[in-house]
Amino acid sequence: METKIDFTLNGQQVSVTTDPLRRLLDVIREDFGLTGTKEGCGEGECGACSVLKDGKIITTCMVPIGAVGGSDIVTIDGLKETEQGKTIIEAFADGGAVQCGFCIPGMVMAAEDLLRSNPHPSEDEIRKGISGNICRCTGYDLIVESIALASERGDGLW
Amino acid sequence: MVSTYIPKTLEEALIIRKETGARPLSGGTDLMVQYRRGIGVTPKFPWPIMIVSNLKELIGINETPDGSLCIGSATTSSEIAASPLVPWHVREASSRMGAISLRNLATIGGNIGNASPKGDLPATLILLDASVVLASVEGERTVLLDDFIYGAKKTLLQDDEIITKIIIPKPARPFTYRWYRKIGTRRANAITKLSLSAAITIDEKGVITDFRASSGAAGPKIARNKALEATLIGKNVEDIPSLLPSFLADYDKIISPHAMPEYRRTSTKRMLEYFLTEVSKRPSGEIIE
DSSP states (O other), X not given: OOEEEEEEETTEEXXXXXXXXXXXXXXIIIISOOTTSOOSSSSSSSOTTEEEETTEEEEGGGOBGGGOTTOEEEOHHHHTXXXXXXXXXXXXXXXXXXXXXXXXXXXXXXXXXHHHHOSSOOXXXXXXXXXXOOOSSSOSHHHHHHHHHHHHHXXXXX | OOOEEOOSSHHHHHHHHHHHOOEEESSOTTHHHHTOOSTTOOOOOSSOEEEOTXXXXXXXXXXXXXXXXXXXXXXXXXXXXXXXTSOHHHHHXXXXXXXXXXHTTOBHHHHHHHOOTTOHHHHHHHHTTOEEEEEETTEEEEEEHHHHEEETTEEOOOTTOEEEEEXXXXXXXXXXXXXXXXXOSSSSSOOOSEEEEEEEEEOTTSBEEEEEEEEESSSSXXXXXXXXXXXXXXXXXXXXXXXHHHHHHHHHHHOOOSSSHHHHHHHHHHHHHHHHHHHHTOOSSSBOX
């Protein structure tokens, strides 16, 4: 039973006609080719598939596309075109936050979500802000430092 | 592919529920994971589904004229954790569920309907004598949450009903001291291994007028025993240390852990002992850390 679902994706009005139980993650990757959003655990634990839905961070592996009608979705492929996204990504590169890179799209989304509500977070607040994102390479310290660097460089952006 | 419905109003949802038996899916944080089939594959459910997360009638937090709090079943943990109207125990439990991205999806109605003994919100809601409002095309009924969840994954929900609201009554007097502890493997994204919620009210003379404790993940359902709680009511708070040994021995009988029983029994009693011992010293803060 396919259903037509309209929503906003990275600022564009889009429409898909599909099984409403398909995961938002799969629609983003397969139907729109936005493969920056990654599938890690598939059960909401790792944060690799994070996007912003109506301005709030969510894990797309747990959301059926049928729940997305009328929503505003921003993925890493949309965020990277914005000043805020560029600032975070450059800080991650300069700060050495990236090793294998698989968790990074989710980490950048979590950083954006955090900085929107708290533009100058403390180290503890940064660690809480990325507590839903798992990285198996870095040990987190350089990611935390890079988010602090993004906050400093992007002063006034959020 | 099973039938999937996306009702636009509660009225429509109740008709679909009656006619097809479709089960409500809200945040998806339990169901989408429970019925997942692997990387890049759409979950498959054994029954029809209706997506209720966007039903406005089910979202929101407000006070009723009698001072009770009414929370819509599709209200998320994030919204609950951020609302100053919500009692402290429920805010605490909400703010410690999963991580931010999960709390932005997970709903109170889903946490109740899933009826896991590890569910974080039912443990605190049962402490506060909360009820659930169940709606069907025939009308509404209200059931005490402690009765509604009668076993692990077992509720009194009928095939034509939907959980629409959660009602939390206001205690007769504000609690003097409150306690909530969740034990999990890590600070974020941890499923509860054990939890204890407790509250006590003490009058000017030091007499206990209200005492409650509810124990999560220590048996097939959240454990709360009003008869046992009542044994402390009317006693002076200073007498707690002498009453504790027999109280804890009796509390041991109301919990029935399915796994690691030794650990769960010992830790539950130690949390209770700590809370009650601390309050007998009459500390200045309301929250026992």
